[in-house]
Amino acid sequence: MRRYAQGYFIKLWCVLSGIIVLSLISYIIIYIIINGISVLNLSFIFDSPKGMPLGSEGGIYPAIIGSLYLTLIACFFASILAISTAIYLLFYCNSIKISNLIHLVIGCIAGIPSIIIGMFGYTLLVYQLRLGRSLIAGGITLGIMIFPVIEVKVERIISEIDSYIISSSYALGVSKTYTFFRLVLPACKRDIIASIALAGSYAMGATAPIILTSAVMFAPTPKSLTSPVMALPYHLYLLISESISIQNAYATTFVLISILLTINIIASLVAKTGR
Amino acid sequence: MHKFIEKVFSLFIRLMAFMSIFLIIFIIFFILKESLVFFRQVSFLSFITGKIWRPVSVNPSYSIFPIILSTIFVSLIAIIIALPIGIGCALFISNYLDEGLRHFVKPYINILSGIPSVVYGFIGFLVIVKNFEVKLAFSSGESILAGGILLSIMILPFIISTCDESMFNIKNKYLTTSQALGVSKWYMITKLILPTARRSIIASIILCLARAMGETMAVMMVIGNSPIMPKLLSKGQTIPSLIALEMGGAQVGSLHYHGLFAAGLVLMLLLLCINIILYFLQRKLNF
Numbered sequence: 001m002r003r004y005a006q007g008y009f010i011k012l013w014c015v016l017s018g019i020i021v022l023s024l025i026s027y028i029i030i031y032i033i034i035n036g037i038s039v040l041n042l043s044f045i046f047d048s049p050k051g052m053p054l055g056s057e058g059g060i061y062p063a064i065i066g067s068l069y070l071t072l073i074a075c076f077f078a079s080i081l082a083i084s085t086a087i088y089l090l091f092y093c094n095s096i097k098i099s100n101l102i103h104l105v106i107g108c109i110a111g112i113p114s115i116i117i118g119m120f121g122y123t124l125l126v127y128q129l130r131l132g133r134s135l136i137a138g139g140i141t142l143g144i145m146i147f148p149v150i151e152v153k154v155e156r157i158i159s160e161i162d163s164y165i166i167s168s169s170y171a172l173g174v175s176k177t178y179t180f181f182r183l184v185l186p187a188c189k190r191d192i193i194a195s196i197a198l199a200g201s202y203a204m205g206a207t208a209p210i211i212l213t214s215a216v217m218f219a220p221t222p223k224s225l226t227s228p229v230m231a232l233p234y235h236l237y238l239l240i241s242e243s244i245s246i247q248n249a250y251a252t253t254f255v256l257i258s259i260l261l262t263i264n265i266i267a268s269l270v271a272k273t274g275r
Numbered sequence: 276m277h278k279f280i281e282k283v284f285s286l287f288i289r290l291m292a293f294m295s296i297f298l299i300i301f302i303i304f305f306i307l308k309e310s311l312v313f314f315r316q317v318s319f320l321s322f323i324t325g326k327i328w329r330p331v332s333v334n335p336s337y338s339i340f341p342i343i344l345s346t347i348f349v350s351l352i353a354i355i356i357a358l359p360i361g362i363g364c365a366l367f368i369s370n371y372l373d374e375g376l377r378h379f380v381k382p383y384i385n386i387l388s389g390i391p392s393v394v395y396g397f398i399g400f401l402v403i404v405k406n407f408e409v410k411l412a413f414s415s416g417e418s419i420l421a422g423g424i425l426l427s428i429m430i431l432p433f434i435i436s437t438c439d440e441s442m443f444n445i446k447n448k449y450l451t452t453s454q455a456l457g458v459s460k461w462y463m464i465t466k467l468i469l470p471t472a473r474r475s476i477i478a479s480i481i482l483c484l485a486r487a488m489g490e491t492m493a494v495m496m497v498i499g500n501s502p503i504m505p506k507l508l509s510k511g512q513t514i515p516s517l518i519a520l521e522m523g524g525a526q527v528g529s530l531h532y533h534g535l536f537a538a539g540l541v542l543m544l545l546l547l548c549i550n551i552i553l554y555f556l557q558r559k560l561n562f
Contacts (some may be wrong), residue, residue, distance in 0.1 A: 007461035014464075017363025021431060022380070025387055048491055060531050060540060081298075084291030088371025102296055111546060115515040116539045119522055120302050123309065127527050133406060144302070147295065175277060177284045205391025208491035208515065212385040238490065240397055253394050260389060267545045 026098040036254025039247045045255065049230075054218050055238065056245045060252055064259075065228030066135075067204055070214065073139025073225075074146060074203040079196045081143075082150035090158055091176055110148035118144050118209035126213055138214025145209055146199040147230045153195035157188045194271035201263040205256070207233040232256045282391070310540040313337075313533035322534075323541060328502040330521070330531040337534045341504045343541065345419060345511030349494060350487035352423025352507075353430055354480060359426075361434030362476065366464060368435070388432040396496030399425035404497055409548040417499035419511045425493055430483040437479035441472045475562055483555045485546050491515040514542040 047059030085102070093099045121141030131137045161184055175213045207215075215234035222229045233250060239249040314322070317337050325338025368380055403424055407416030445468050453463045490513075499510030500520060518535050525532040 006465070010366075010461040010464055011371075013359075013363045014367040017360040018367030018371070020360055020440075021364045021384065021435070024428065024431075025383060028390070029386070031398065031402075032394070080289055081295035084288050085295050088288050088292035092285065092292075101382060102292075105296055105299050108303060111485055111550075112302075113488065113491070113515055113542060113546075115491045115518050116306065116543065117302070119518055119539055120305055121535065122522060123527065125304065142296070147299075151295075175281045177281045178277070183521075201389065205389075205393070207391070207393045208519060211519055233391055233492075236397060237393050237496070240400060240496065246401070249397060254395060256391065257394065260391070264389060 013041040018257060027133050032250075032253055032257055035250040036257075039251040040254055044248075044251055048216060048220070049235075053242065053244050055235070055248060060230075060232065060235060060248075060255065061233045062221045063235040063252070064217070064255065066215075066257075067232040067256075069135055069222055070138050070142060070210065070229065070231055071200045071204045073135065074142035075196055075200045077140055077143030078147045078150050078199065081258040082147050083154050083192065085151050085180075086158060087180065089155060091180065096126050106148050106151055109144070110152070113208075114145050114206055116210040117141060118212045120144075121209060122212035131226060133216060133228045134226045135214060135222050138210045138229065138231075141209045141213045142203040142206060145206060146203050149199045149202065150196055153190055157191045157195065158184060161187055190270050194267040197263055197267035197270070201260045201267075204263075205233055205260060207231075207237055210234060213239075232259075299477045299511070306536060306543070309533060310537040313530065316530060317534070317537075322537060325470075329487070330525070330534060337530070339514070339517070339538055339541065342470035342502050342512050342514055342538070343545070345498075346488055346515075346542070346545070348505045348511040349419055349422045349426060349498065349511070349513060350484050352420065353426035353487045354483060356424060356427035357430050357434055357483065358476075358480070361431050361479070362438055362469075363434050363491060364431070365438035365442055366468070369440050369446055370382040370460065370468070380444055381436075381478075384432055384435055387428070388436075392429065392490060392493040393496075394430055395425055396493040399493060399497045413508060415499065415510060417497055417510055418508045419498065419505050420507050422494045422498040422511070422513075425497055426487045426490060429485055429490065429493060431482050433486065434479045436513065437475050437482065438472060442468050443474035474557060477553055477557050477560070481550060484549055488513075488542065488546060489515060491519050495519060514538050 044059040045064070046061050048062055049060065050058030085106075089099050089102060091178045093102075118141055121137055121144070125131050125137040125140060126133060165183055166179060169183055170176075210231055211234060214229055215231045216228040217230075217238060219228045219230050233256065236249055236252045236256065239245055239252060294463045322338055323343060324340050325336065326340050328339055328342060329336045364384075368377060368384075372380060380410040399421065403421045407413045407418065407421060446463075448561035449463070449467055453467065494513050495516035498513065498516065500516055501510045502512045502517070503509065505511040518539055521531070522535055525535060
């Protein structure tokens with residue numbers, strides 16, 4: 001009898017927590033959609049913030065564009081460094097000690113909280129290099145944050161390619177460069193692009209690194225790399241913490257989440273069609 | 276010509292790889308350097324054990340014990356709430372769902388990890404804090420508990436995906452054998468799956484503690500941000516929110532500014548300690 005009770009208890013525990021988690025997710029999604037869609041209209045997306053206090057009326061167009069620029073710069077900066085590091089580790093690095101050291105260092109940076117990377121970006125880029133609160137400072141800070149994410153994924157993607165292909169290519173006397181560009185890259189191009197896009201969506205939602213380095217309360221759409229920008233997550237934070245407009249905050253959340261979901265869906269489609 | 280391209284490409288890759296590693300090491304040293312300036316003037320011990328953080332008054336005091344304590348407190352509450360639900364949900368997905376449903380439910384749960392932390396903060400502020408104040412009649416809804424509940428939702432997907440992966444593998448490995456022996460499902464869960472999956476359970480705890488302690492935005496928006504000794508229903512302040520709120524106002528080069536870097540360093544040391552403790556725990560469990 002006691003055994004049956006235990007069995008039921010385990011089953012109850014599993015099913016109950018499953019239901020709790022699934023309904024929690026549904027609640028969050030429905031909450032965002034229902035509250036966001038009732039406020040959202042086209043002029044909100046294509047208008048600048050207006051009103052007094054700023055943001056209580058008008059739209060979020062500069063914030064959308066600012067967020068997209070920040071994400072692009074971060075992805076560009078991080079993917080060059082991350083893909084090169086991954087290629088170096090897999091094709092050029094012969095010593096196990098060096099590769100262990102590099103993995104350790106990458107593990108270190110992955111464990112550093114994003115606010116500390118933001119603090120670093122603030123002191124070095126904004127203050128000591130005199131970039132000011134700017135697009136480039138925020139982009140590089142976000143890039144440092146997503147660097148380990150991209151590196152780990154790209155390294156895994158490349159190492160999943162059949163090593164037989166690579167070693168037979170070497171055996172035929174084909175150079176490393178040729179092997180990489182003609183054999184390795186075509187096979188994993190789509191997966192790499194998808195992983196960069198996913199890391200980009202992570203960067204777009206991050207607020208802590210850009211609070212100190214680039215985001216401001218109001219700025220027009222950025223004209224140059226050194227101009228300050230608005231960003232969606234920071235705009236959302238301001239709308240709530242300064243209690244400017246809850247309605248606009250709902251709509252901003254909806255826009256932010258839809259952009260992130262679109263990136264995610266496109267990324268998974270790109271990765272799938274490659275298989 | 277080919278030789279030339281080969282050389283250039285190899286050089287480029289080596290240069291970039293070197294640069295990125297150099298950059299990371301530089302960041303770590305930079306943070307160390309900026310905080311060591313602080314520890315030349317304020318002793319490390321008084322910094323982490325004193326109780327008053329008052330950086331801008333006439334006779335300033337730099338001690339972050341209550342802030343360290345609330346950082347740990349919030350994360351522990353989050354783990355305590357999330358762990359049973361997360362493990363239960365992982366068991367549910369790996370044992371009670373068939374293959375088709377599993378492929379549908381897993382991406383659905385991963386949506387949670389894709390939501391930005393500021394959105395969590397927003398929802399937490401409007402739902403958790405409001406309900407604390409309106410329905411439960413707390414004097415202030417912004418509390419350590421609200422932060423803990425919100426963080427527990429944020430770390431759920433990480434617990435679930437880490438545990439589910441290993442539980443699914445264990446189940447596939449032993450399912451036929453245990454069915455042939457006539458072992459019931461719950462017996463298999465308690466005697467086989469849970470003990471074998473403890474490594475990944477501990478791994479998920481490390482991952483989640485690190486994420487919870489370093490989380491800035493969501494916690495900052497619901498916790499009230501006052502550097503007092505934390506109680507379950509009182510306000511508090513965590514190290515990341517301290518940095519995020521005060522860094523912009525601190526004059527670069529002042530003691531206040533270096534103190535914030537030192538707080539960041541303490542946070543990193545804290546994470547390191549947790550990693551080391553759980554690493555040894557994991558080795559001990561592996562007998």
